[in-house]
Amino acid sequence: MARMTPDDRREAIIAATLAVIQRRGIAATTVRDVAAELGASSGLIHHYMTSMDELIAEAFERAAGADLLATRALVEQGQNPLEQLRFFFDSYTRSDGNSGMQLWLDAWAEAARRPELRQISQRLNEAWQQLICGIIEGGMRTGEMNCTDPAAAAWRILSLLDGLHLQEVAHGDSVTSSQVSTWSRRGAEIELGLVQGTLTSY
Amino acid sequence: MARMTPDDRREAIIAATLAVIQRRGIAATTVRDVAAELGASSGLIHHYMTSMDELIAEAFERAAGADLLATRALVEQGQNPLEQLRFFFDSYTRSDGNSGMQLWLDAWAEAARRPELRQISQRLNEAWQQLICGIIEGGMRTGEMNCTDPAAAAWRILSLLDGLHLQEVAHGDSVTSSQVSTWSRRGAEIELGLVQGTLTSY
DNA sequence: GGGCTTATTGGACATTTGCGCAATAGCGTC
DNA sequence: GACGCTATTGCGCAAATGTCCAATAAGCCC
Known part of the structure; x- marks a missing residue:
């Protein structure tokens, strides 16, 4: 995955999370799903979000x-x-x-x-x-x-x-x-x- | 656990499931939680319910x-x-x-x-x-x-x-x-x- | 009391999950 | 062009979950 500015990457992660949430619902959304949607690795998400809850809340x-x-x-x-x-x-x-x-x-x-x-x-x-x-x-x-x-x-x-x-x-x-x-x-x-x-x- | 009539046991399982659901919510209710609430083994639940969905649905x-x-x-x-x-x-x-x-x-x-x-x-x-x-x-x-x-x-x-x-x-x-x-x-x-x-x- | 039915056990199994970590690679600076 | 910072990787780990199954034991009929 191309290297991005932290701000841009954060936005991209939230956008990807949103797409997954709208498709599968909050409860069924996983870090791996978001990573796949983003076309990146799962570790990257945790490099920007401290927890899954934060990710969900931010996207919502x-x-x-x-x-x-x-x-x-x-x-x-x-x-x-x-x-x-x-x-x-x-x-x-x-x-x-x-x-x-x-x-x-x-x-x-x-x-x-x-x-x-x-x-x-x-x-x-x-x-x-x-x-x-x-x-x-x-x-x-x-x-x-x-x-x-x-x-x-x-x-x-x-x-x-x-x-x-x-x-x-x-x-x-x-x-x-x-x-x-x-x-x-x-x-x-x-x-x-x-x-x-x-x-x-x- | 004392042996019970199938009908009674089924009722007991549903009651226990309901108790857990009201405490944790449907999404977070697990078979093991229900078994613990019932004071019985997890295998017993599946002896009466074919799936988790059926259990939840029945209790609801x-x-x-x-x-x-x-x-x-x-x-x-x-x-x-x-x-x-x-x-x-x-x-x-x-x-x-x-x-x-x-x-x-x-x-x-x-x-x-x-x-x-x-x-x-x-x-x-x-x-x-x-x-x-x-x-x-x-x-x-x-x-x-x-x-x-x-x-x-x-x-x-x-x-x-x-x-x-x-x-x-x-x-x-x-x-x-x-x-x-x-x-x-x-x-x-x-x-x-x-x-x-x-x-x-x- | 013996034997049969079946309620009940307790753990195995495969899968999925969030999360962490060492290694890698992209980009700016000198 | 070498170097350093860090974005990014990809795997591994431990915990949790639904489901299944062979073993156990409790009650009932003869």
Whole structure:
């Protein structure tokens, strides 16, 4: 393997870890898998990461954080709160293989037992909730949305999405990808007093 | 170890497996752990279970199935759909240590990797959804509830509950146990066109 | 009490895992 | 072009895991 700058190599290792995690899940990811993905030796990973846990936590934060940033960037392009919320759902319910959601399932299950992972996952989930909360508060100011408790509504919208996604990823055919999209948008419409179809963008 | 009836021994193994799972989680449960918990040899477990997957699946089914039966029994004591739904929430959001919810988190995460487990978890989740769906349909007949798509509404109510519970179990202090109860009931009220407070029983 | 069935044992086995270490080789410096 | 630093290798080690199996012993029927 070509010799690289420590910074570059570290990035490459995290990227490779991410690829493996999305394919096999956190629990089944091994150092050797990452090395193979990277096209390098297993010893190299340990030259940069002190432990497997550090590797996992770092990769998870990178992946989940990137999703959040991407969605937030898309939302900010919305011209008004309604469009922002539509963009939010577009980004969150895009069907790109759901690999990201299995990652979250693993993280939530492991959170109780891995303090580092719990901290990251909690911080990111709260950021997601605040993203939604901000949209709702904007919608209340413009009068487009109606809601008595924006914070609670935001947690409900997020939890509903996660709960539906969970069914899709874990069980596959009891809740389909398009049902996740339709039902969660409909749930938000009901929650915020919107006319049916307002959040459907296609 | 004292010799036991196959039926009794099987029960004992499942009980021991459950104890280990609740302590260590599904992913970290090993045959040797179960044997130690049981106070018997590891070979004995395989004399009753053909594989580790079967063992895990059976234990999960026992625990999660019992919860479903208990809730269903409570619901059936409700005199009308509204009371039934209240009883449902009482049973589902009772705070008995959340051990049950961590079990579900493990199951959902492991479902992708353990076919037998996925089958059971899917079947149980669908049973939960049908329990809610039945209540809603009853409520529509009596005119107490208003809803255009009972099946979708039931999935939403269940997913919202699971999503909120998930936050509570995984992260602890971003969503509290009482918020799960309050917010999920409020979500159902909104979903079914009920007056605020209808589902609050205390 | 003897014999038969089978519950139970305890370890062997192959595989996989995270991790460490001595050896090697790539790149900059003089 | 030689030298030194260190990125990189590739193997080895110990521990853990699921599974299997021959040996043992506990209970039951005659």
